Amino acid sequence: MGASYIPFIVFTTLWAIVGIVLPFVVPKGPNRGIIQVVLMLTAATCWLFWLCCYMAQMNPLIGPKLDRHTIMILAKEWGNSPITLAK
Amino acid sequence: MGSLFRSAEMTLCQLFLQSEAAYACVSELGELGLVQFRDLNPDVNAFQRKFVNEVRRCDEMERKLRYLEKEIKKDGIPMLDTGENPEAPQPREMIDLEATFEKLENELREVNQNAEALKRNFLELTELKQILRKTQVFFDEHEGGVNPTESMTRALISEDSIARQGALGPVQLGFPEKSIDPEEFFPCFVAGVILRERIPAFERMLWRACRGNVFLRQAEIETPLEDPSTSDQVFKSVFIIFFQGDQLKTRVKKICEGFRATLYPCPEAPADRREMAMGVMTRIEDLNTVLGQTQDHRHRVLVAAAKNIKNWFVKVRKIKAIYHTLNLFNLDVTQKCLIAECWVPVLDLETIQLALRRGTERSGSSVPPILNRMETCEEPPTYNHTNKFTSAFQALIDSYGVASYREMNPAPYTIITFPFLFAVMFGDMGHGLIMALFGGWMVLKEKQLASKKSDSEIWTIFFGGRYIIFLMGLFSVYTGLIYNDIFSKSVNIFGSKWMVNKNWTFENVRNEESWMLDPAKTYEFEQVPYPIGLDPVWQMAKNKIIFQNAYKMKISIILGVFHMLFGVSMSLWNNLYFKNKLDIICQFVPQVIFLCFLFLYMVLLMFIKWVSYAATNDPGLLKSSPYCAPSILITFINMVLFKPSKVPLGCDDEMFAGQMVIQKLLVVCALICVPWMLLAKPIIIMRNQKKLSYSLSHQQMQSAATENGDASVGATDQQPMQNATQVSAGHGGEDEMTEMFIHQGIHTIEYVLGSVSHTASYLRLWALSLAHAQLSDVLWNMVLSKGLIVEDWRGGVALYVIFTFWACLTVSILVLMEGLSAFLHTLRLHWVEFQSKFYAGLGHAFQPFSFEVILDTASAPVEE
Numbered sequence: 001m002g003a004s005y006i007p008f009i010v011f012t013t014l015w016a017i018v019g020i021v022l023p024f025v026v027p028k029g030p031n032r033g034i035i036q037v038v039l040m041l042t043a044a045t046c047w048l049f050w051l052c053c054y055m056a057q058m059n060p061l062i063g064p065k066l067d068r069h070t071i072m073i074l075a076k077e078w079g080n081s082p083i084t085l086a087k
Numbered sequence: 088m089g090s091l092f093r094s095a096e097m098t099l100c101q102l103f104l105q106s107e108a109a110y111a112c113v114s115e116l117g118e119l120g121l122v123q124f125r126d127l128n129p130d131v132n133a134f135q136r137k138f139v140n141e142v143r144r145c146d147e148m149e150r151k152l153r154y155l156e157k158e159i160k161k162d163g164i165p166m167l168d169t170g171e172n173p174e175a176p177q178p179r180e181m182i183d184l185e186a187t188f189e190k191l192e193n194e195l196r197e198v199n200q201n202a203e204a205l206k207r208n209f210l211e212l213t214e215l216k217q218i219l220r221k222t223q224v225f226f227d228e229h230e231g232g233v234n235p236t237e238s239m240t241r242a243l244i245s246e247d248s249i250a251r252q253g254a255l256g257p258v259q260l261g262f263p264e265k266s267i268d269p270e271e272f273f274p275c276f277v278a279g280v281i282l283r284e285r286i287p288a289f290e291r292m293l294w295r296a297c298r299g300n301v302f303l304r305q306a307e308i309e310t311p312l313e314d315p316s317t318s319d320q321v322f323k324s325v326f327i328i329f330f331q332g333d334q335l336k337t338r339v340k341k342i343c344e345g346f347r348a349t350l351y352p353c354p355e356a357p358a359d360r361r362e363m364a365m366g367v368m369t370r371i372e373d374l375n376t377v378l379g380q381t382q383d384h385r386h387r388v389l390v391a392a393a394k395n396i397k398n399w400f401v402k403v404r405k406i407k408a409i410y411h412t413l414n415l416f417n418l419d420v421t422q423k424c425l426i427a428e429c430w431v432p433v434l435d436l437e438t439i440q441l442a443l444r445r446g447t448e449r450s451g452s453s454v455p456p457i458l459n460r461m462e463t464c465e466e467p468p469t470y471n472h473t474n475k476f477t478s479a480f481q482a483l484i485d486s487y488g489v490a491s492y493r494e495m496n497p498a499p500y501t502i503i504t505f506p507f508l509f510a511v512m513f514g515d516m517g518h519g520l521i522m523a524l525f526g527g528w529m530v531l532k533e534k535q536l537a538s539k540k541s542d543s544e545i546w547t548i549f550f551g552g553r554y555i556i557f558l559m560g561l562f563s564v565y566t567g568l569i570y571n572d573i574f575s576k577s578v579n580i581f582g583s584k585w586m587v588n589k590n591w592t593f594e595n596v597r598n599e600e601s602w603m604l605d606p607a608k609t610y611e612f613e614q615v616p617y618p619i620g621l622d623p624v625w626q627m628a629k630n631k632i633i634f635q636n637a638y639k640m641k642i643s644i645i646l647g648v649f650h651m652l653f654g655v656s657m658s659l660w661n662n663l664y665f666k667n668k669l670d671i672i673c674q675f676v677p678q679v680i681f682l683c684f685l686f687l688y689m690v691l692l693m694f695i696k697w698v699s700y701a702a703t704n705d706p707g708l709l710k711s712s713p714y715c716a717p718s719i720l721i722t723f724i725n726m727v728l729f730k731p732s733k734v735p736l737g738c739d740d741e742m743f744a745g746q747m748v749i750q751k752l753l754v755v756c757a758l759i760c761v762p763w764m765l766l767a768k769p770i771i772i773m774r775n776q777k778k779l780s781y782s783l784s785h786q787q788m789q790s791a792a793t794e795n796g797d798a799s800v801g802a803t804d805q806q807p808m809q810n811a812t813q814v815s816a817g818h819g820g821e822d823e824m825t826e827m828f829i830h831q832g833i834h835t836i837e838y839v840l841g842s843v844s845h846t847a848s849y850l851r852l853w854a855l856s857l858a859h860a861q862l863s864d865v866l867w868n869m870v871l872s873k874g875l876i877v878e879d880w881r882g883g884v885a886l887y888v889i890f891t892f893w894a895c896l897t898v899s900i901l902v903l904m905e906g907l908s909a910f911l912h913t914l915r916l917h918w919v920e921f922q923s924k925f926y927a928g929l930g931h932a933f934q935p936f937s938f939e940v941i942l943d944t945a946s947a948p949v950e951e
Contacts, residue, residue: 004615004616004618006618007618007619011618011619030090030472031090031474033090033091033092033499034090034091034477034499034502037499037500037502037503038499038502038503041500041502041503041504041507042503042507045503045504045507045646046507046565048645048646048649049507049511049565049566049569049642049646050569050619050620052638052641052642052645053569053570053620053621053638053642054616054618055694055697055698056637056638056641056642056697057616057617057621057622058615058616058697058698058701059606059697059698059700059701059702060606060612060634060702061606061700061701061702061713061716062603062606062630062633062634062702062713063585063603063604063605063606063611063612063702064585064603064604064622064624064625064627064628064629064630064631064634065601065602065603065604065628065629065630066587066601066602066603066604066624066627066628066629067600067601067602067629068600068601068602070627071587071602074587074624074627075587078579078582078583078586078587
């Protein structure tokens with residue numbers, strides 16, 4: 001439905017690299033385990049947080065309610081709708 | 088391995104030390120700081136131990152050093168702190184040290200005494216000088232004949248004497264006045280010096296005691312004088328009292344004594360006075376040179392001492408610590424050898440052996456020390472290898488409770504989950520950046536800041552948690568990016584996916600105050616979400632809170648459930664490690680099932696709702712339109728209550744096919760878990776015990792039978808005894824069983840109710856995040872935006888002032904206070920919601936004998 005694949009893939013690979021690839025290349029040492037845990041948890045939490053935000057906006061049930069002035073300004077600044085409103 | 092995930096493996100060791108080598112060995116161990124000694128004579132009074140004498144000598148040395156330090160500080164001489172760490176000196180060096188300190192102390196005391204005597208002398212002379220100078224003025228006035236100023240004192244003199252004065256004209260007081268009363272004619276004045284604040288009382292007293300028959304003149308000494316005993320600066324006044332008669336003289340003198348006024352001889356004749364003044368001046372000058380020399384000497388002594396004092400402190404404290412430790416040891420029968428017991432990390436045994444060998448070599452002893460591992464059933468102390476990064480996180484955990492021995496340590500996971508959950512509540516790029524910069528600055532300047540050793544407690548706390556603050560800041564920047572919130576404003580990096588037409592004019596929206604963009608219309612919503620974070624349009628929307636609440640509440644629950652599941656799964660690792668099969672089957676499995684089937688399912692429903700309901704204008708898709716989208720919470724409540732959910736007309740009552748059946752199944756399974764958790768473990772244990780006792784009693788019966796057969800006489804005595812033990816064992820077993828049932832009951836109730844309340848508790852993530860966002864929004868609208876609307880040059884000035892105000896409020900309220908509250912809530916989420924799932928925290932911390940720790944704590948009170 002409302003998902004676009006590119007950001008999903010980009011972001012997921014980004015965090016997958018942090019959380020899955022990087023832990024393998026951590027240099028050996030007494031703190032290796034800690035660094036691995038830190039990397040994996042960072043990736044997991046950050047990815048989950050982004051994912052939730054993304055999915056919450058995939059199929060919005062409501063739209064933003066804007067007041068008149070905001071709309072006028074947005075129309076001027078962003079003004080990106082392809083269709084002229086026929087009203 | 089094993090760093091931080093579990094506490095280090097410990098072993099109890101017995102240590103045999105040759106008497107001569109003991110000191111050197113303990114010193115080496117103290118440098119190492121890996122050994123915790125046990126007190127082997129706990130019943131021996133502290134004053135009856137072997138090395139009391141040495142400890143006392145050390146105390147005495149420390150006292151002398153403190154005296155020296157005090158004197159050094161008094162003179163403001165900088166103490167050289169090279170930060171070097173001298174080794175503990177040999178015991179024979181102690182005598183040298185003692186002698187040095189003794190000499191220094193005596194010298195200093197002597198110098199101080201001399202200086203004090205000199206100063207007292209100096210004070211007296213200065214006072215005399217002042218008297219001579221001031222009284223000169225009085226005498227001059229009288230010789231001049233007219234009092235230019237009518238002092239208060241004058242008014243106090245009785246009518247009578249004024250009348251007499253008036254009659255006789257100017258009176259040369261202090262000189263014989265034969266013409267009036269030849270009998271009462273004496274050199275009748277005294278001069279002295281008194282503290283300035285005592286003057287009024289002194290004056291009154293004189294007036295009353297002498298019935299107004301005295302005349303007091305006083306003048307203030309402008310420069311403060313130094314009191315030699317306390318070396319305070321005091322203000323004094325010169326006074327001169329005129330009177331007549333012997334009686335009055337004694338009275339006046341007594342009063343002066345009572346008021347601690349010092350009287351000085353003051354010649355009557357001006358020539359004598361001048362001569363005296365000259366003499367005083369020369370003596371003062373002489374004294375000054377002597378005083379200067381004394382001070383120089385004192386300064387030299389102190390400067391020499393200041394170079395070494397830190398070093399000496401370290402040495403003495405180390406010696407003292409060593410003797411304190413030696414006092415914990417046992418003396419063996421032959422008196423040749425000391426026996427110690429200590430807890431030692433198994434992995435560090437080799438290093439300890441090496442240290443011991445070094446100690447033996449240093450002391451020149453030929454017999455090597457012996458380190459024996461001992462078997463014990465005691466619970467070993469918990470020792471986590473931390474470094475400067477992890478120690479702050481470990482401290483957060485330890486302040487809840489020190490982990491039981493070899494238990495899973497939550498600290499490594501807390502390193503990330505703590506800043507993350509904090510950031511969920513504190514999500515704002517601007518505020519996060521401020522925090523990260525502050526933390527980063529402390530991390531970067533770590534060495535300089537640490538060596539400064541501030542005594543401000545708040546600073547110490549901040550500095551101790553610098554890595555936490557840094558990480559919290561970084562994560563806040565990330566969550567701020569996702570919330571798209573920077574000082575309550577959004578940034579439009581990727582271009583909003585909501586569209587407004589370029590040609591939209593005022594007429595289009597004339598009729599309405601506000602307008603809602605329709606997500607179903609492709610020309611108002613691009614149908615794909617903003618790639619990273621919330622769409623910036625929401626920041627301006629009037630229904631921003633409605634949208635954000637739905638989103639933030641959901642993520643709070645999602646994060647919470649995952650966090651709790653993580654906690655529960657940690658208990659699996661604990662049980663696997665301690666080979667607790669029973670707990671896995673009777674606790675871990677039902678716990679996981681309970682949590683997953685109810686709460687993880689709810690999380691799943693949230694994702695399903697996000698995917699399967701969309702805004703649409705197509706009537707054919709009514710069933711997946713916002714009109715039909717069910718509330719997850721209501722669905723969940725209905726699911727637990729086995730009620731069918733009420734749906735609006737034309738909607739499906741299921742979010743996916745077979746939902747009702749699956750839900751019922753899930754709830755039933757979850758409910759089965761409750762008695763499983765409650766009863767399975769005690770029942771299994773009870774059955775095992777019965778089996779055991781049955782087999783035991785069976786054996787006993789058999790043995791009794793054989794005994795009966797062999798020796799019928801002995802058996803008659805033994806039988807009742809055995810029965811008695813059995814009965815008591817049975818009783819004890821029953822008590823234990825009820826206790827176990829109660830314990831299990833509490834545990835189960837706690838878990839089941841806890842799952843509900845803890846899940847709800849994670850809603851604080853939403854609440855605090857909302858509060859934070861709203862507060863920063865209010866601050867922007869109420870403060871900063873006021874500065875942005877003033878026009879022309881006044882705007883600049885206004886903005887300058889308002890921005891300062893806004894920035895102060897932002898830092899103090901939003902970063903500091905909100906940060907603190909978010910920190911505390913995060914701490915609670917970790918201690919209660921997360922750790923209650925697996926963490927016992929019943930251990931006791933490993934407290935190694937370490938010079939580093941001892942020196943740190945010893946120098947701390949001096950810093951005050």
